[in-house]
Amino acid sequence: MSQISNNTNNQKEKTKTNKGLLVISWFFSLLFLIIGINSILPEGVGLKIRIENQIYWFVLSFATFIIPYISEVTFKGFNVKLLKEIKNTQGKINSLTDDVNHLISTQINKSRIELIKGYHIYLENLAPEERYKKVKLLSKYYVEETGISISDIKKWLKKLGYDLSETSNEYTVELYQSLKSFQGKQNLYADGICGYLTHKTIQDEHDKIKS
Secondary structure, eight states: OHHHHHHHHHHHHHHHHHHHHHHHHHHHHHHHHHHHHHHHSOTTSSOSOOOSOHHHHHHHHHHHHHHHHHHHHHHHHHHHHHHHHHHHHHHHHHHHHHHHHHHHHHHHHHHHHHHHHHHHHHHHTSOHHHHHHHHHHHHHHHHHHHTOOHHHHHHHHHHTTOOOSOOOSSOOHHHHHHHHHHHHHTTSOOSOOOOHHHHHHHHHHHHHHHO
16 A cells, blocks of 8 residues: 555656646747747847847757657666666676675685784794783783673683683683683684684583573
């Protein structure tokens, strides 16, 4: 019912537009006709304005009179063709955009993997105490970015069976060892960093227990 009402309203709007175009066309057609007739009248007859090239005014009068009828046929045909071209072009653009996005995504993933590998090599070459400080700092950053807390990670790991004596919001040596153990079992890089992938895997495993 709503569709019929919309179609009726659209038809009314279209009719109003067509009528408006006809009125404007007829007005200018009549104006050009009057100017043309005035141009061929003898001096002292008709309007005081005398304009040369009388034939042009008659041609303009005729042209403006038939414009609405010509435009209805040619414009619709042009419009359909244009819409087809737009759709074809849009399809090509969408396809090209998908290819570019895939290429960018692939390159980003490759770069990310290379950066992670490079950082792991960097961590392995650090002294144990210095490595722990870096891992602790990175873990706190990642966890805060996800909107949870270190305490949540500890609680989830504890429910998964890992030995954590306390669940404070501090990154501890116990958590470091538990994270490395969890990562190793899940075939993740066992660096003790609670990154996005590690956090998601812990949460997924925890949700399995809940369900």
